[in-house]
Amino acid sequence: MTRQRTRLRTAAGRALLGLAAPMMVVAGVLAMVLAAPASATPESDADAAISAAWDDAGGDTGPLGGKDGDVYAVGAGFGQNFAGGKIFFTPQTGAHIMAGAILDKYQSLGGPADSDLGFPTIDEGPGRAPGSRNTTFSAADNPVIFWTPDNGARVVRGAINAAWDKLGGSAAVLGVPTGDEISRGEVISQQFTGGEVSWNRKTKAFTTTPPELADQLAGLEVPSDATSEIAAARRAAGGALGPLGAPDGGQYAIGSDGVGQNYAGGKIFYSPATGADVVTGQVLAKYESVGGPTGDLGFPTASESDGGLAPASRFVPFAAADKPVIFWTPDFGAVIVRGAMNAAWDKLGGATGDLGAPKSDQTQNGDVITQQFNGGSISWDQSTHKFTTEPANLQSQLAGLEVPGADAPKAPAAEPSSTAGKKWYAWSWWWLLGLIPLLALVGLIITAVLRNRRSRDDHFGEHYDGEHHEGDGYDGDRYGEDEYAAGYRGPHDSGFDGRAESHEPDEYESGPAAFGQEPGGYSPQSPWALAGLGAEEHDEAGEPAQPDAHESLEFDSDADSVDTAPTRIQSDVPEDDDDLSDRDEVDHDDEPEPETAAVPLVAGLPPIPRSTYEPDFPSGRHAAIHIEEPDPANTSMRLAGSDPYRAPEGYLIKAHTGTGEYWTPGMPGYDQTPAEIWFVNEEFAVTNGFVRAN
Numbered sequence: 001m002t003r004q005r006t007r008l009r010t011a012a013g014r015a016l017l018g019l020a021a022p023m024m025v026v027a028g029v030l031a032m033v034l035a036a037p038a039s040a041t042p043e044s045d046a047d048a049a050i051s052a053a054w055d056d057a058g059g060d061t062g063p064l065g066g067k068d069g070d071v072y073a074v075g076a077g078f079g080q081n082f083a084g085g086k087i088f089f090t091p092q093t094g095a096h097i098m099a100g101a102i103l104d105k106y107q108s109l110g111g112p113a114d115s116d117l118g119f120p121t122i123d124e125g126p127g128r129a130p131g132s133r134n135t136t137f138s139a140a141d142n143p144v145i146f147w148t149p150d151n152g153a154r155v156v157r158g159a160i161n162a163a164w165d166k167l168g169g170s171a172a173v174l175g176v177p178t179g180d181e182i183s184r185g186e187v188i189s190q191q192f193t194g195g196e197v198s199w200n201r202k203t204k205a206f207t208t209t210p211p212e213l214a215d216q217l218a219g220l221e222v223p224s225d226a227t228s229e230i231a232a233a234r235r236a237a238g239g240a241l242g243p244l245g246a247p248d249g250g251q252y253a254i255g256s257d258g259v260g261q262n263y264a265g266g267k268i269f270y271s272p273a274t275g276a277d278v279v280t281g282q283v284l285a286k287y288e289s290v291g292g293p294t295g296d297l298g299f300p301t302a303s304e305s306d307g308g309l310a311p312a313s314r315f316v317p318f319a320a321a322d323k324p325v326i327f328w329t330p331d332f333g334a335v336i337v338r339g340a341m342n343a344a345w346d347k348l349g350g351a352t353g354d355l356g357a358p359k360s361d362q363t364q365n366g367d368v369i370t371q372q373f374n375g376g377s378i379s380w381d382q383s384t385h386k387f388t389t390e391p392a393n394l395q396s397q398l399a400g401l402e403v404p405g406a407d408a409p410k411a412p413a414a415e416p417s418s419t420a421g422k423k424w425y426a427w428s429w430w431w432l433l434g435l436i437p438l439l440a441l442v443g444l445i446i447t448a449v450l451r452n453r454r455s456r457d458d459h460f461g462e463h464y465d466g467e468h469h470e471g472d473g474y475d476g477d478r479y480g481e482d483e484y485a486a487g488y489r490g491p492h493d494s495g496f497d498g499r500a501e502s503h504e505p506d507e508y509e510s511g512p513a514a515f516g517q518e519p520g521g522y523s524p525q526s527p528w529a530l531a532g533l534g535a536e537e538h539d540e541a542g543e544p545a546q547p548d549a550h551e552s553l554e555f556d557s558d559a560d561s562v563d564t565a566p567t568r569i570q571s572d573v574p575e576d577d578d579d580l581s582d583r584d585e586v587d588h589d590d591e592p593e594p595e596t597a598a599v600p601l602v603a604g605l606p607p608i609p610r611s612t613y614e615p616d617f618p619s620g621r622h623a624a625i626h627i628e629e630p631d632p633a634n635t636s637m638r639l640a641g642s643d644p645y646r647a648p649e650g651y652l653i654k655a656h657t658g659t660g661e662y663w664t665p666g667m668p669g670y671d672q673t674p675a676e677i678w679f680v681n682e683e684f685a686v687t688n689g690f691v692r693a694n
Contacts, residue, residue, distance in 0.1 A: 046078035053095040075112040096120040105153035116231035129170040141228040159199035183236035226259040229276035278303040286334035322405025340380035340403040360694035636684040644674035651678035661693040
């Protein structure tokens with residue numbers, strides 16, 4: 001028994017000794033883990049670095065004084081406030097102290113979060129000039145804020161800073177800066193106590209005062225990068241307080257080497273060949289409607305600037321070989337002028353010359369390119385290389401003019417629109433969807449016309465025997481050219497002759513031919529046929545019956561009679577030769593001649609006073625248009641009737657499906673363009689796929 005116990009004790013002791021070694025290892029590891037400090041974080045690194053810089057500056061008893069709150073994130077780094085200044089930190093720049101007027105200047109420009117200076121790279125310290133102080137920053141163009149008691153804190157950066165250093169800095173001939181940089185177009189200038197340095201962003205050339213200093217700057221390398229160039233272009237445009245406003249997202253690539261930056265009020269486009277340039281507003285919308293920097297205009301070569309016309313105009317040139325520009329005015333919007341048109345326009349004085357501002361994009365007919373301007377037009381024959389002008393006396397000034405990029409692609413006549421300026425023939429699904437209600441309306445009208453025809457054929461068939469047209473009092477001359485011209489001219493121009501404003505061949509016929517009517521005879525396309533008045537009505541005695549002057553004819557397809565209703569005839573019946581070709585003509589010999597101050601209606605109805613269809617609209621393409629709201633019971637659109645120039649009541653927006661464009665009263669071309677559809681307002685025109693005409 002004793003021996004057995006001894007053996008058990010020996011085995012237990014050996015087991016305990018076997019477990020002791022690993023247990024000791026585990027205990028040691030646990031002790032090391034518990035004793036290890038917590039892993040570092042960006043905030044802890046920033047706190048440690050800022051605290052070390054504060055301690056080195058004397059802590060509570062140093063110039064910064066006590067802490068004013070904890071470390072906080074700002075921009076791409078961190079900061080901490082103190083009673084006498086601030087310390088800013090990033091892992092790349094370290095922790096650096098700023099105070100006084102230099103700190104105030106830095107924060108007035110947006111500080112580390114919103115300025116384009118970056119973070120400080122040195123502690124604020126004395127400069128070379130007596131009594132001066134300075135701090136350098138991390139932005140790629142090496143900016144510095146330099147302070148003197150006499151001139152305050154000034155920013156010197158980029159090419160100006162490189163030239164200042166090359167000429168010896170603040171202790172040499174130029175002295176210290178007396179003001180911040182000033183932008184004059186593409187030239188940036190800065191004043192110093194000993195002179196001035198200017199830098200042209202496009203030509204990359206220095207000029208100086210005194211002039212001899214420029215010789216010392218010949219061949220000076222000025223670093224250039226997209227970020228610095230974009231920042232400089234934004235500063236030249238007024239910075240955060242200018243038209244661009246705040247950044248909208250980060251930079252993005254364009255093509256192989258371009259860069260773009262969006263802002264609340266516009267965009268900046270950069271390429272190594274063109275630099276960085278600002279484009280805003282309707283000029284930007286036009287530019288992007290034809291492809292922007294990846295389209296055939298190329299990158300802008302200068303920032304948007306004043307076009308030189310009062311009260312307002314804007315101008316941007318582009319890099320394509322034919323030297324295109326976009327010129328904007330309040331009256332005509334943004335228009336592209338390029339190639340031969342731009343060369344001739346510039347030769348004749350541009351917007352301030354005889355031709356004035358461009359009215360619309362160039363058009364091409366065969367080899368001839370034409371563009372309309374406020375004071376005339378220019379045409380260029382590509383085959384003969386000859387110019388013609390209107391007025392003609394300008395043509396002699398263009399003899400021998402060299403045309404840049406004569407073989408370059410010509411700008412399409414793109415319409416500015418909120419739908420990215422697509423061509424009318426590039427139909428989108430929205431355009432197709434917009435046609436659905438229009439097609440339904442056309443189908444209903446055609447169905448009604450066919451039913452009316454069958455009803456009237458049953459009731460009046462005895463009068464259409466081929467002999468009734470003779471001896472009915474119609475002399476064939478009632479609507480000759482003289483009488484027709486007096487009563488069927490454009491509703492806004494009693495002298496309209498059917499020709500468009502441009503110098504193209506005649507697009508519209510005047511007189512009876514405008515409606516498909518042969519002079520001296522009846523045609524199924526005449527205004528009367530389109531209005532549904534091609535046949536006489538007879539009473540029970542067989543005598544012709546005349547409708548009341550204020551009543552319209554309504555045909556009941558289910559009855560053998562014709563009713564009248566006290567409503568005006570809506571002349572929006574589509575043309576249908578088969579339905580109308582075999583009707584009798586109405587004798588209108590006894591109608592009074594319409595006055596020039598009114599537009600004639602159908603037979604027997606009084607003319608509408610001009611004031612009801614020609615309101616006093618504001619002039620100018622972009623002027624506000626106030627249109628009286630129509631009866632909500634009416635539809636949003638109406639097909640044009642027999643007179644495509646007369647607006648139905650409440651439908652003042654005219655549209656043309658052949659071009660996909662619409663016109664508002666007061667716009668150029670409104671009076672001369674026949675409508676195919678009338679809309680209540682512009683919103684419905686846009687919804688149905690039409691774009692505003694140039």
